[in-house]
Structures are given as structure tokens and as C-alpha cells.
Amino acid sequence: KNEVEQSPQNLTAQEGEFITINCSYSVGISALHWLQQHPGGGIVSLFMLSSGKKKHGRLIATINIQEKHSSLHITASHPRDSAVYICAVPTSNAGGTSYGKLTFGQGTILTVHP
Amino acid sequence: DVKVTQSSRYLVKRTGEKVFLECVQDMDHENMFWYRQDPGLGLRLIYFSYDVKMKEKGDIPEGYSVSREKKERFSLILESASTNQTSMYLCASSRWGIAYEQYFGPGTRLTVT
Numbered sequence: 439k440n441e442v443e444q445s446p447q448n449l450t451a452q453e454g455e456f457i458t459i460n461c462s463y464s465v466g467i468s469a470l471h472w473l474q475q476h477p478g479g480g481i482v483s484l485f486m487l488s489s490g491k492k493k494h495g496r497l498i499a500t501i502n503i504q505e506k507h508s509s510l511h512i513t514a515s516h517p518r519d520s521a522v523y524i525c526a527v528p529t530s531n532a533g534g535t536s537y538g539k540l541t542f543g544q545g546t547i548l549t550v551h552p
Numbered sequence: 553d554v555k556v557t558q559s560s561r562y563l564v565k566r567t568g569e570k571v572f573l574e575c576v577q578d579m580d581h582e583n584m585f586w587y588r589q590d591p592g593l594g595l596r597l598i599y600f601s602y603d604v605k606m607k608e609k610g611d612i613p614e615g616y617s618v619s620r621e622k623k624e625r626f627s628l629i630l631e632s633a634s635t636n637q638t639s640m641y642l643c644a645s646s647r648w649g650i651a652y653e654q655y656f657g658p659g660t661r662l663t664v665t
Contacts, residue, residue: 471654479658480642480656480657524594537583538583538654540654544593
């Protein structure tokens with residue numbers, strides 16, 4: 439079973455700071471997901487990536503397949519970025535096909551102060 | 553836009569009651585999922601369905617059952633609610649395959665007293 443570890447678990451920053459959240463997984467994957475959950479809100483997908491880097495606004499996600507590691511960066515952080523950020527990878531099983539099931543990290547709680 | 557809706561945002565039930573949580577998606581997705589989310593434990597899969605009438609147990613199926621009679625609708629049933637089932641319940645859907653993103657509903661905050 440794929441194990442997913444995120445760090446840090448909690449992160450506090452001042453507005454404008456550069457933020458990095460890390461995700462490591464134990465089994466090789468086809469794609470990795472980054473998700474965001476605002477307090478009291480639903481979960482939305484930020485990125486799905488299988489190699490290299492993706493950018494959306496102030497958010498950048500990178501992945502190193504060989505090292506089984508991904509990072510989510512937020513440039514010029516803002517209080518509205520305060521949320522839980524979750525990393526997820528396809529669930530591996532004995533048959534090798536996950537049908538779309540995901541294994542989630544514990545999440546990183548980010549708080550950005552003005 | 554994909555839309556996943558859940559029948560209630562907040563629900564309060566008594567111990568021993570039968571509880572139905574409904575989820576509907578409008579994008580003809582094959583896969584549907586029920587998760588519970590608890591502080592410090594993250595998202596845990598309760599049940600998963602990859603087709604009508606097909607279901608598969610997730611990591612924590614005990615005390616729960618599911619029903620999928622139509623492709624767009626996936627129901628989670630608590631046969632006899634207990635206080636340890638107080639939690640946030642999230643439904644999600646996706647296309648069948650190993651590299652498709654999941655779309656989540658807004659969640660149901662269930663309190664069992």
C-alpha cells in the first residue's frame with residue numbers, strides 16, 4: 439500500500455512569505471494530486487501532475503518521480519491562502535489497478551497572517 | 553463544471569437511528585466514493601463504487617453500507633448510528649482510471665448524540 443507523508447503538519451506564515459509544503463510517497467505512481475480545503479468548505483483539486491512542474495497563479499507544484507517526492511509552493515502568500523493542503527496518490531493494490539482510488543496525506547494546515 | 557451535491561450540510565441524529573446520506577453527481581462519472589474526515593486522521597475511504605450496483609469496501613467500512621442503483625447517485629447508510637460515527641462525510645466522483653482527479657461534494661457534518 440502506498441504511504442503518503444506530508445510535512446509540515448502545521449505552518450504559520452506572514453503575508454508575503456514564500457511557502458513550501460512537502461509530500462513523499464513510498465510506491466511509484468502515475469500522477470500525484472494536490473488538493474485544497476478552506477475552513478468549512480469542500481475540497482478542490484489544485485493540480486494533478488506526473489512529471490516536472492505546473493504553475494497556476496501564485497501556486498507552483500513540482501514532482502521528482504525518482505525521489506518519490508513532490509512540493510507545493512505558494513509565492514507572495516496571502517491570508518486567503520489559509521487552508522488545508524492535501525497531497526494524494528493513486529492507491530496501489532495487489533492487482534496493480536486502483537480504479538481511481540486515492541491515498542491521501544494527513545494534510546498541512548496553513549495559516550497566513552496579515 | 554462538474555457538480556457533486558450532498559443531501560445535507562448538517563445533520564443531527566440520535567444513537568441507534570438509521571441514517572441516509574445521499575450524493576449526486578452530474579458528469580456521468582463511473583467512480584463514486586464516500587469518505588469520512590476526522591481531525592488528525594485525514595480522509596479515510598469508507599466505500600467505493602465503480603459502476604451501478606458495484607461496490608468495494610474501503611479502509612473503514614464497519615458500521616456502514618452503500619447503495620448505487622443509478623449511475624449518478626451513491627448513498628451511504630448508517631444502519632444504527634453510534635456516537636463514534638460523528639464526523640464530516642465527503643462524497644466524491646471521478647472518471648474510471650488511475651489518473652483522473654476526484655471532484656468533491658461540500659460535505660455533511662453529522663453529529664450523533
